[in-house]
Amino acid sequence: xxxxxxxxxxxxxxxxxxxxxxxxxxxxxxxxxxxxxxxxxxxxxxxxxxxxxxxxxxxxxxxxxxxxxxxxxxxxxxxxxxxxxxxxxxxxxxxxxxxxxxxxxxxxxxxxxxxxxxxxxxxxxxxxxxxxxxxxxxxxxxxxxxxxxxxxxxxxxxxxxxxxxxxxxxxxxxxxxxxxxxxxxxxxxxxxxxxxxxxxxxxxxxxxxxxxxxxx
Numbered sequence: 259x260x261x262x263x264x265x266x267x268x269x270x271x272x273x274x275x276x277x278x279x280x281x282x283x284x285x286x287x288x289x290x291x292x293x294x295x296x297x298x299x300x301x302x303x304x305x306x307x308x309x310x311x312x313x314x315x316x317x318x319x320x321x322x323x324x325x326x327x328x329x330x331x332x333x334x335x336x337x338x339x340x341x342x343x344x345x346x347x348x349x350x351x352x353x354x355x356x357x358x359x360x361x362x363x364x365x366x367x368x369x370x371x372x373x374x375x376x377x378x379x380x381x382x383x384x385x386x387x388x389x390x391x392x393x394x395x396x397x398x399x400x401x402x403x404x405x406x407x408x409x410x411x412x413x414x415x416x417x418x419x420x421x422x423x424x425x426x427x428x429x430x431x432x433x434x435x436x437x438x439x440x441x442x443x444x445x446x447x448x449x450x451x452x453x454x455x456x457x458x459x460x461x462x463x464x465x466x467x468x469x470x471x472x473x474x
Contacts, residue, residue: 282364285355331343
């Protein structure tokens with residue numbers, strides 16, 4: 259008999275790895291928080307440096323190096339999809355934001371400090387905030403509706419199926435109607451019988467016109 263408890267646990271673990279894709283707007287708000295924290299740290303460096311002007315860029319880069327976590331990122335391409343993998347140790351699933359555009363993937367993360375994380379040697383220690391931001395341009399257009407992201411054991415994986423190429427439209431002109439300037443458009447894969455009815459109806463109208471003319 260199959261152990262139901264193990265099945266339930268396995269199922270819950272699988273579900274918990276999913277990461278929801280967010281809109282570009284929501285990611286922008288998230289990255290604004292990251293930018294504000296870097297700006298605050300850069301100003302602290304400026305104050306400690308004696309309020310010496312002219313080092314704004316250096317102060318900002320130093321703040322970034324202190325706060326932004328380096329990201330090991332890898333993008334692979336197979337026949338019908340792109341797969342992005344990023345190592346994000348120290349982050350929880352709910353602290354990661356992933357946004358996908360047709361040609362761009364953006365990842366942002368911000369950990370929350372844990373004031374309850376203390377030890378006997380360091381009673382005042384706590385989990386420091388970590389920041390992460392990474393953007394990559396994709397080599398081809400992807401289907402946003404079919405993309406999936408998951409996070410497990412500190413690794414983020416985003417699977418992005420490639421977008422299907424646009425369907426071509428074929429324009430056909432009937433020789434007997436060309437003198438009148440009439441034509442019809444048939445999309446690829448349309449019902450052939452339907453297009454026959456269109457042409458047949460036009461022929462019937464033309465025949466009636468010719469009969470009426472001959473009677474005069």
